[in-house]
Amino acid sequence: MPELPEVETVRRGLAPFMEGARIASVALNREGLRFPFSPGMARRMEGRQVVGLERRAKYLICHLDSGESVIMHLGMSGSFRVEETDPQSGRQSREPGHGHTPGAFYHPRSAARAHDHVVLYLEAGADRQARRIVYNDPRRFGFMIMERSDVLHGHPLLAGLGIEPVSNALSAATLAPLLSGRKAPLKAVLLDQRVIAGLGNIYVCEALHGAGLSPRRRAASLVRAGGEPTERLERLVREIRDVIARAIEAGGSSLRDHRLTDGSLGYFQHTFRAYDREGEPCPAPACGGTIRRITQSGRSTFYCPSCQR
DNA sequence: AAGTGAACCTGAAGGC
DNA sequence: TGCCTTCAGGTTCACT
Numbered sequence: 001m002p003e004l005p006e007v008e009t010v011r012r013g014l015a016p017f018m019e020g021a022r023i024a025s026v027a028l029n030r031e032g033l034r035f036p037f038s039p040g041m042a043r044r045m046e047g048r049q050v051v052g053l054e055r056r057a058k059y060l061i062c063h064l065d066s067g068e069s070v071i072m073h074l075g076m077s078g079s080f081r082v083e084e085t086d087p088q089s090g091r092q093s094r095e096p097g098h099g100h101t102p103g104a105f106y107h108p109r110s111a112a113r114a115h116d117h118v119v120l121y122l123e124a125g126a127d128r129q130a131r132r133i134v135y136n137d138p139r140r141f142g143f144m145i146m147e148r149s150d151v152l153h154g155h156p157l158l159a160g161l162g163i164e165p166v167s168n169a170l171s172a173a174t175l176a177p178l179l180s181g182r183k184a185p186l187k188a189v190l191l192d193q194r195v196i197a198g199l200g201n202i203y204v205c206e207a208l209h210g211a212g213l214s215p216r217r218r219a220a221s222l223v224r225a226g227g228e229p230t231e232r233l234e235r236l237v238r239e240i241r242d243v244i245a246r247a248i249e250a251g252g253s254s255l256r257d258h259r260l261t262d263g264s265l266g267y268f269q270h271t272f273r274a275y276d277r278e279g280e281p282c283p284a285p286a287c288g289g290t291i292r293r294i295t296q297s298g299r300s301t302f303y304c305p306s307c308q309r
Numbered sequence: 310a311a312g313t314g315a316a317c318c319t320g321a322a323g324g325c
Numbered sequence: 326t327g328c329c330t331t332c333a334g335g336t337t338c339a340c341t
Contacts, residue, residue: 002335003334077333139333139335200335201333201334202334203334252334253334256333256334257333299335300332
């Protein structure tokens with residue numbers, strides 16, 4: 001499901017409700033997801049205050065005042081929703097608009113749903129309502145595990161991550177040594193989280209189309225023999241930054257599962273130029289080509305053979 | 310060593 | 326209608 005823009009959208013949706021809130025209780029509705037939940041995870045979260053909600057690549061990291069953090073990943077089909085609960089009864093509010101915080105979203109469909117695996121119950125406070133944060137994940141490729149905050153960086157899941165695309169660390173100069181010598185297709189290398197952390201199938205396809213580069217080209221072909229980045233690599237970096245920024249702005253792409261935490265849809269999918277557009281005319285100016293679909297290392301690639309060389 | 314493909318799991322969509 | 330196949334935004338592990 002979610003690539004970096006979707007995860008960032010989720011983070012922005014959750015942060016106003018979670019940061020500063022205290023976790024009253026936690027319901028784990030199964031033993032685990034892709035991995036078992038950490039031992040005593042619910043108990044270790046209960047009574048703790050959320051001091052920050054951070055994103056790294058496609059990971060969400062929830063920092064608690066206990067000095068522990070929860071590392072979360074949405075896998076292919078994970079999503080969060082925020083529900084307001086009646087502080088008196090603890091049940092769901094029935095009427096929208098009554099006494100709810102401005103900017104807090106009311107969910108008319110508030111009943112528990114299939115695949116609701118984790119529920120965080122947040123305490124009411126002086127200026128906040130009682131709420132619950134519900135994690136739903138039909139395919140269960142996502143996970144939540146706990147780790148001490150001071151050693152988070154060294155956790156095996158996070159330690160090997162590559163360049164964060166929405167940071168100054170991403171540049172042709174930093175990317176060049178990572179592509180140098182790699183004869184795998186450019187598409188495959190851009191999907192490698194150890195190179196750039198956060199890109200997925202959609203945004204790699206879109207960035208390559210924007211840059212006019214073939215997904216089949218060898219990754220090393222964007223680096224000169226001396227290790228210097230080529231003009232093509234400079235262009236690719238600009239496209240990556242641009243497509244990620246525009247997608248975040250649009251609330252991500254909603255194909256099937258992705259929802260903003262208020263239940264609304266991202267709309268970046270309407271601006272796809274190549275992804276999922278097999279057989280359609282290439283939107284590049286004066287190209288006249290047709291978007292093709294091929295398979296590369298088991299994943300669909302969408303590209304225009306005419307303008308992507 | 311590096312690159313490819315299968316596996317994990319459920320649900321939606323399309324073909325017949 | 327219903328059954329079957331294919332595919333899906335990710336990651337890891339086992340092969341070659």
